Amino acid sequence: MKIFVDTADLNEISELSESGLIDGVTTNPSLASKSEKSFIELIKEISSLIKGPVSAEVTAENLSEMIKEADKLRQISDNIAIKVPLTVDGLKCCKKLSDEGTMVNVTLCFSANQALLAAKCGATFISPFIGRLDDIGINGIDLISDILDIYDNYGYETQVLAASIRHPLHVLQVAKVGSDVATLPPKIIRQLYNHPLTDKGLASFLSDWKKSGKKIT
Numbered sequence: 001m002k003i004f005v006d007t008a009d010l011n012e013i014s015e016l017s018e019s020g021l022i023d024g025v026t027t028n029p030s031l032a033s034k035s036e037k038s039f040i041e042l043i044k045e046i047s048s049l050i051k052g053p054v055s056a057e058v059t060a061e062n063l064s065e066m067i068k069e070a071d072k073l074r075q076i077s078d079n080i081a082i083k084v085p086l087t088v089d090g091l092k093c094c095k096k097l098s099d100e101g102t103m104v105n106v107t108l109c110f111s112a113n114q115a116l117l118a119a120k121c122g123a124t125f126i127s128p129f130i131g132r133l134d135d136i137g138i139n140g141i142d143l144i145s146d147i148l149d150i151y152d153n154y155g156y157e158t159q160v161l162a163a164s165i166r167h168p169l170h171v172l173q174v175a176k177v178g179s180d181v182a183t184l185p186p187k188i189i190r191q192l193y194n195h196p197l198t199d200k201g202l203a204s205f206l207s208d209w210k211k212s213g214k215k216i217t
Contacts, residue, residue, distance in 0.1 A: 004055075008031040043056045043076055047079055050079075055082075061085075070082045080102075083104075086106050103125075110128070115151075129164035130163070141170075147160050160181070161180065
């Protein structure tokens with residue numbers, strides 16, 4: 001499963017990209033609004049830090065304005081994926097952009113029927129928001145499974161990008177059902193490799209080594 005980092009923080013992206021763990025970046029207007037840089041400059045810097053897809057979201061709500069914003073964003077770099085909302089105009093925009101060879105991430109997906117429509121419009125990624133579904137008492141992991149089943153039935157190449165991930169258990173669950181990608185806040189990525197038994201074991205090994213008086217070099 002690919003791991004994208006869900007942030008617009010350049011320092012976080014730079015640090016995590018150096019680890020080799022990150023395959024891409026997702027941003028949204030809420031995350032980008034926290035930066036002091038202009039949106040275009042921010043996306044330009046992010047796309048220079050990582051080779052994988054960088055999702056940059058349009059903020060327009062009608063098709064013509066979406067296309068104008070998308071044209072500006074996709075000129076930044078070849079690794080830009082235009083992020084559009086799962087609305088009628090968003091799907092029309094997805095179809096036009098994907099037909100022109102541009103990567104498209106269709107976001108704010110909350111049903112398998114919506115995901116089917118996105119795939120039919122040629123979406124590169126579909127972003128189901130599992131955490132927000134869990135918040136209202138609906139199992140978000142079931143949605144991931146349903147979308148994967150539908151895509152397998154018809155051979156759609158759209159990648160399922162699990163979003164709105166709230167904790168490491170979500171990561172385990174989406175990996176078990178076969179999600180193509182999970183986009184995670186930096187905090188969640190770090191929680192994946194932290195474990196108290198790892199820390200305890202390392203401390204014990206190093207203590208024994210120090211007592212032995214031996215050296216590697």
